[in-house]
Amino acid sequence: MIGFLKRLMGGGDAAPAGGKKGVKARGGQGFDAPLEIDMPTYAIGDVHGRADLLERLLGRINEDAHARGYEAWRLVTMGDYVDRGEQSAQVLARLRGLVRGGGWQGGPAEIVALRGNHEEMMLAFADAPAEAGGRWLRNGGLQTLMSYEVGGVSPTADGEALVEVAARFAAVAGPDLEMVRELPAWARFGTVLFAHAGADPEAPPELQSERTMTWGVSRFFSIPRKDGLWVVYGHYVVDEAGHAGGRIAVDTGAYYSHVLSAVRLETGAEPAFLTS
Known part of the structure; x- marks a missing residue:
């Protein structure tokens, strides 16, 4: 899958970190719409329980924004x-602080956190553990539970055992679950659409x-958009953001590659990429 996506994207068509000021960004491969956005924007890919990489990348983004003299970004x-990595509780705590607390002094003017399919699996487990628990546990949910120090569960657990685990999970993760329920699936600014798994081009x-937008559709990769929207997405792991x-694409498989990536977007410049 990684090799296929890399070939599809032209082998990682990443711009230099400084971007290309003064040019009109174009999408290529039959897509010729300009990239226009109301303020400089950084979008971070799938974190998957790597709080250490998230903190490092936030620092890099903050330094980059200040070096470029942005008054608002x-x-x-x-x-x-969540899931797969071992620090999901720490990631959600940090995200909750960002979303509810408004960031940090000298930081972004606006913070938008989107929902991914792993958040949806986690919420499904919390709401209907006997029905949805098995799927979540097999896809990284065990690591998330461990990050909240909720033990005593295995990937083969079912029925009453899952109900009991879900109750203990809700007791310690309540504020995080409440926040995740409120996250939108997508956001649009100018000609840029942000959605975890992309969007139907038709x-x-x-x-x-x-x-x-949270689970994806295959035609996202095979049919060019005709509405002029650029789409920033994660979900599908690539070797290099591009x-x-x-x-x-900004998901570089942080939980196993140890590389968390972000894209910087501004009107009239090529997308530029930063990594942890």
Whole structure:
């Protein structure tokens, strides 16, 4: 899958860290819409329980924004904060501080946190553990539970055992679960759409299901958008963050690659990438 996506994206078409000021960003591969956005924006890919990498990348983004002299800038996080890595509780605590606390002094003017499919699996477990627990546990939920010090569960647990674990999880993770329930599936600024798993290229964002944007559809990669929207997405792991055909990939498999990536977007410049 990684090799396929890399070939699809043209082998990692990443711009230099400084971008290309003074040029009109174009998507390539049959997509020729300009990139226009209301303020400089950084979008961080899938964190998956790597609080250490998140903290490091936030520092790099902050330094980059100050070095470029931005008076106002935006931070977007692309979902999949939990599972697989060992620090999901720490990631959600940090995210809750950012979203509810408004960031940090000298930081972004706006913070937008999106929901990913792993957050949806976690919420499904909390709401219906006997029905949804097995799927979540097999896809990294065990690591998330361990990060909250909720033990005594195995990937084969079912029925009453899952109900009991879900109750203990809700007791310690209540504020984080409440925050995650409020996260939107997508956001749009100018000609840039942000959605965890991309979006159906044959429908405007407001007319497609949120499930499409959190779980994805295969035609996202095969059909160019005709509405002029660039799409920033995670969900699909690539070897190196990059862009092609108006699609901007930022998930570099942080939980095993030890590389968390972000894209910097501003009107009239090529997308530029930062890593932890």
